[in-house]
Amino acid sequence: MNRSVKTSVRHLWKSKLFTTLNIFGLAVSISVCWIIYRLVDHEFSYDKNLPQRDNIYRVVTGHIFDDKESYNGGVAAPLYTGIRAEVPGIDFVVPVYGQWKTSVMVNNPGGAPLVVEDPTAIVATDSAYFKMLSYKWLAGNAQTALSSPEALVLTESRAKQYFPGFKPQEIINKTVTYYGFRDTVQKGVTGVVADFDPLSEFTAKEFFSLPVKAYPLVEWTNTNGSDKVYLQFNETKSPEAVLAQIKAVAGKKWAEFEKEEKPTYKSERWLELLPLKDSHFSTFINEYNVRKASKSILFGLVGVAAFLLLLACINYVNMSVAQIPARSKEIGVRKTLGGGKRELIGQFLIETFVTTLIAVLLAFVLGRLGFFLLRDILPADISVVGNLLPLVLFVLGITLGVTLFAGLYPAWLITKVKTANVFRGVTIWQKKTSGISLQKALIVFQFIIALIFITGAIITGKQLQYSLSSDMGFNKDAVVLIGVPWKYTVNEQYKDKQFTLQNEFLKDPVIKKIAMGTTPMSDGYSSSPYNYTPEGKERIERQMFKKWVDTSYIGLYELQLLAGRNLRPSDTATEYVINETARKAFGFASPQDAIGKMLAQGNKMLPIVGVVNDFHMQNFYTSIDPAMLLNEKQNVTTFNIKLDRNQSAKWAQTFRTMEDKWNAIYPAGSFKYSFYDDSIEKMYAEERNLSRLINLTTAIAIFISCLGLFGLATLTAYQRTKEIGIRKVLGASVMGIVKLMSKEYVWLVLIAFVIATPIAWWVMSGWLQDFVYRISIQWWMFALAGFGALAIALITVSYQAIKAAWSNPVKSLRSE
Structure with a gap:
């Protein structure tokens, strides 16, 4: 056993390039598996230790709200x-x-x-x-x-x-x-x-x-x-x-x-x-300040980990097979000296075990780096290592599993090398150089997975960009938000102080406008049922989103007034401005037709004085619903501040000045501002994290696939050494030989592209269905993914192709 281990280490040291690529490919995939394992184990550990957990239930409330089903915790x-x-x-x-x-x-x-x-x-x-x-x-x-x-x-x-x-x-x-x-x-x-x-x-x-x-x-x-x-x-x-x-x-x-x-x-x-x-x-169930996890996402991550580990094993198989021709003489000598199939297979499995074990050790270094890089995505209380027993079981399971899965086929293939052929300079790979071998099939599979990830990265990136940069119906540029804490709004000591502060803020020349009120687009909302009774017809009742605003709000956010006028100053609501969706929901023929109509809530009836364009009030998962703007002094407690873009160098000083003025009225330490752009981006934090994970996974999948492709290119170059030598003697150019060797890889990527495209379309179409407002999947997204995969593949194989093309034909033909 000791001799076998020493022999394995000697061989691995001798083949430094292949050993390094194998170890690094396995280590990257195993580190991803460890991170995902720790995350999944963490999430499924919630309340796991409660003795009666299976007999404890929560009572929750379901309800229909504006024709939409939702739940309350x-x-x-x-x-x-x-x-x-x-x-x-x-x-x-x-x-x-x-x-x-x-x-x-x-x-x-x-x-x-x-x-x-x-x-x-x-x-x-x-x-x-x-x-x-x-x-x-x-x-x-x-x-x-x-x-x-x-x-x-x-x-x-x-x-x-x-x-x-x-x-x-x-x-x-x-x-x-x-x-x-x-x-x-x-x-x-x-x-x-x-x-x-x-x-x-x-x-x-x-x-x-x-x-x-x-x-x-x-x-x-x-x-x-x-x-x-x-x-x-x-x-x-x-x-x-x-x-x-x-x-x-x-x-x-x-x-x-x-x-x-x-x-x-x-x-x-x-x-x-x-x-x-x-x-x-x-x-x-939407619950305030309660952290939850999605089972479908966790199971999806487990699938990603399994695919990446499978890609790494496939890569190891291809790299190992690529080395067998160079080891033919060693294998022939072992067989001549009496080495049996079991001994040869055992020797190769020991080499695989040593490689995997080193990869596992490196994976924990990469895993710690991964935890650091993903610290803003992973739960704050997750541990890198966890309990000792799961760690030991994970190491043993991964090491033995990868050893058997990645090592058995190349080990079996070694036993197929015939001793007589070895010493005549013939190997089993020289019998057939065309067609789809197992190695090529594995490369196709790797690139199918890589293409799916590349396409997913393109589409998620485009949807996120669309959600953040498309027209939301209002102008959010250079808008800063400052909210008055609710405990001050209900405290008589601070009653109406926000309006005093508003006048103080407006003295700063960097501040162009200030509107008091709830932001157009936000996570929270307030809504109530309102009704309108057309003359001689049945009453129409609709759930209306309410935005509490002042008279500067429409101008600051550049909402388009389609008919009527702006709200007038008032301590309490005396009139409404509605959006286009509300106009249609109540059956008004046009924006002008809505002006003067009375909306009722209970016994209170107030007139519609204006109609504005539709604007997004929630994220792009949600449709634009009927909404109204109304003015009520006690409910406008958020500063919407429009800054002068041409004086951005002075913004920092403006914030310091505002904080000083704030501290003169409200308790120190309660001044907090945020740019509205950032607030909207936070609404898509889950999508941004998903995009980051897909991008990272795509990079890993491409890297591992390229390692496998490198191994196949090495094997192909070895198989065709004499053919290339003859072509060079007969006058073939370097570029011609490179094209000859690269042609088959183009076909492999094209086969992968044909298979991956419908799968990627199906997966990403399903993901986009959750968005009410979404991009359309276009042909160029798949074409870009295919072109990218092809370019990466050609760059990967070019090293071996150029090396073979530049080789001296005398050396390759000497044995003839």
Whole structure:
């Protein structure tokens, strides 16, 4: 065994070029596999360690909104009380209701109090929460910790933040003061628990006691995304039966509400049970500040890893086969000295094992580099190495798998070399130089994969460019956004201060215009149903997006006024400007026809005074919906500032001046600005990350494919050495020989192109279907991918082709 390893190392050292290319090709693909494995393992580890995970469910709310189905992660606040009272057989009904506070203050007897602005991860719940989840208690206990209304339980990390230097038991009964938007409450610490598993959707750090109260009927009709309810029941309880009972409870309350209040609107909503094991992957539910992962994307990444590893193995096969002619004499000698098939195969597999092992070691260096380069895409809490056992299993699995998959065929091929032919200068490859060999078929397969990735990179790049640079219906250039934090907008101390600040900002000559209001295009939205009743016809009701704006808004964003006029200054909404889609939705014949018509919401009717062109309000996945602009002083809290492009050198100074003026009115540290261009780009962060991953994968696929092509070109040059020598003696030029050797590779790429094109079209057409506004797939995208692959292939084989063409024909013909 030791002798075999030494022989393998000697051979690998002797063939430095092929060894280096093999190791590097395998290392690159294995490093990608490791990164993807760590990412997939990380995402599927959420709540994996909960003993009862398979028996825990979330109640979520589905509803029809403007003829579109969507889901909310929350429920009506009283629902948990109804389930506890009327649905038997459930072990735990756990309410987890998000709490929002503007600041926290902790008194410090020895100095100034600790103040934390905008604290996060606060929930209100009860003792059922700690019965369902296995927290470790450092002080206090699960049964009594949340028994009083003023009770507060902290995690260890939050306790250390609020009470540095204190032990958990010493924190019990200490007071924490919470400042809300309209109230101030004091809580006494009744318990401290160890921090929960970081890979969990249970991320709360502070726990209030949820007050027991009688909810009014109207509360049963509301849904709040931060009010979550979890259920735990044993395996004998059917989730379908439980859901039917829950729906009956909610339906009964809704019927009582309709009988008592007689609402004029209809509610189309329903409840569903979402298994906790699927909650992290519920991307169809929009939830604020909750990180999720898409199973389809993760499985797609696993497929990418498998393809890249397969390409590397194919590359290894081709490179190994390319070396066999040069090793024919060595093989012949081994056979003459009694070497059997098993010995030859074993020797080659040991060489493959050593190569793969070195590649695995290099892959971890490249993997760490990959984690660094992709740090803004990968989850922040993912670890490079992870646990030792999965690491060992991964190394063993990859090493043995690649050794067998990549090494068996070349090893078997070695045994086919006949000793007699070797010493007569004839090898098995000299019998046939045309047709499709296995090596050529593998090269075609590699380039099929590479062409699919190249085409995908072109199309995703074009769609992203289209989303960011196409006409959005408004001018976003040189616009800076500054939002007034909501806690200041509801504080009487800062009432209407934004208008004072607006006048101060306008004194700067670099600022051309300022409009107050919600941006045209954003992630969030506000909407309500409005109706119009044409004379003698049925009432038309439509859901309308609402944009709160001032009188400068239309001019700043250069919205085109198709009919009517701009809004007039007003403290409250007295009139509307609608978009073209709304004009069509209400059946107005033309923009001019809409002017003066009255839109109603409940008993309030206001006139349409203007119609503007359509503009995008959400990303390109979403259609342009009916929208209105309205002026209401209390709702315009975002500065939309148009800067002078000709004075861009002075922008930095302008920002400093604005911050000084801001700090004179609002608390220091709350001034934050962003360019609107950047805000829109963030809406396509997922697409940009996808484009980066595809580009990176494309580069790796091309690199590995070219290594395989290099091996095949080497083999071909060896096979045709004497033919080339004869052609040169008969007067063939270098360029003619290069063309001769390159011609077959052109055919290989063309075959790959014909096969890859419909596959790439099908895959990318499916991806584009998610966009309402999308590019059309055009022929030149496939042509560009094919031309690029062909150019790369020709560049790759040109080295061996030129080397063969420049070789001395005397040397190649000497044995004849």
